[in-house]
Every structure is written in structure tokens, then in C-alpha cells.
Amino acid sequence: MPVKESYVSNRVLKINVGFLLSAGPGHSHDTAFDVPLVRVADDLMLEYVRGPLRLSRTSTGVLVQGQLETSLHIECVRCLDDVTVPVTLSIEELYAYLTPAAEFQIQDDGNLDLAPLLRAEVMIATTNGVLCRPDCKGLCPECGTNWNHASCSCADADIDPRLVALKKFLE
Numbered sequence: 001m002p003v004k005e006s007y008v009s010n011r012v013l014k015i016n017v018g019f020l021l022s023a024g025p026g027h028s029h030d031t032a033f034d035v036p037l038v039r040v041a042d043d044l045m046l047e048y049v050r051g052p053l054r055l056s057r058t059s060t061g062v063l064v065q066g067q068l069e070t071s072l073h074i075e076c077v078r079c080l081d082d083v084t085v086p087v088t089l090s091i092e093e094l095y096a097y098l099t100p101a102a103e104f105q106i107q108d109d110g111n112l113d114l115a116p117l118l119r120a121e122v123m124i125a126t127t128n129g130v131l132c133r134p135d136c137k138g139l140c141p142e143c144g145t146n147w148n149h150a151s152c153s154c155a156d157a158d159i160d161p162r163l164v165a166l167k168k169f170l171e
């Protein structure tokens, strides 16, 4: 993974919705989200997060809806190379207010923290693994050579014995 020199803390993923809480149900607020390289969690960095967000006050909290574009470093599931892939996250989640049992909650200080939601959405979006490219050739199961970058001679050993005999004959 390339070492990145600067990133912003996940504090930028907190949105203060105190004004919506006091405005009451039925009010909504549109905002454009745009943050640079951010450490969302200990195990997740996102290259950027940008896109429109709508925050709507409901009777139980604030509904967050939006289409966020992001990009992350991840291992190709087939060849294990690090790749950077764009991911679109379709967000629709209710952040509950004064409901301790809810998974996503508005904090006492009126902040709504997108970090855990983004992490959950990224996990869902990448749950089946990501390929570095659609036709990734993968690794040689014998010697581990990355077939995208080099070839190896292991495959020769797998040739049908009759073909080996033929090959010897031709040589």
C-alpha cells in the first residue's frame, strides 16, 4: 500500500444536526459532502468521500440519504495486488435520537457520525472481493508468480503426459 503523507481525521465525518433536531420533524437539509483522504477507522482509509447528502428530520431522528463517491485501497481477491478502486455508496440510514438501542445514533452533542456507516457500507460493497481488473490472471498455484506481471514454467509440468512424450519426440 502506498504510504500517504497526509490524511484528515474522521472528525470531518461528523455532521452537526442540532439545528434539524430543534427545527422538528418534516425539515430537511441538503448538503454536499467533500472530504479528502480520510482515516475512517483504524482499518479503513478512503481516498476521498464526495457527493450530495440529504438530512431529513423524522419523528425519531435524522434520515441520511445520499450517493457518495469514494475510492479505496484494497487487495485484489485473485492476485493480492494492492489496487485502488472507485466505489459508490448508496446511503440511506436513520440516525436515531434518544434511542439508546439503535445501531446508528445522534450523539449527545448533536453530532451525527458518518464514520461507522461509511465503514459498514464499504464492507458491504466489497464483501465479495474486488478484482484489480476484470480479467485478472491471478497467481500461479504452484510458485505464486503473479500472472499479470510475469509467466512461469509451472504450467509446462501440467501438460498432458502424452503431449510431453510428443514434445520430447519433436525435440
Ligand SMILES: [Zn+2]
Binding pocket: 076, 077, 078, 079, 080, 081, 131, 132, 133, 136, 137, 138
Ligand atoms: Zn488481480
Ligand SMILES: [Zn+2]
Binding pocket: 140, 141, 142, 143, 144, 145, 152, 153, 154, 155
Ligand atoms: Zn508457477
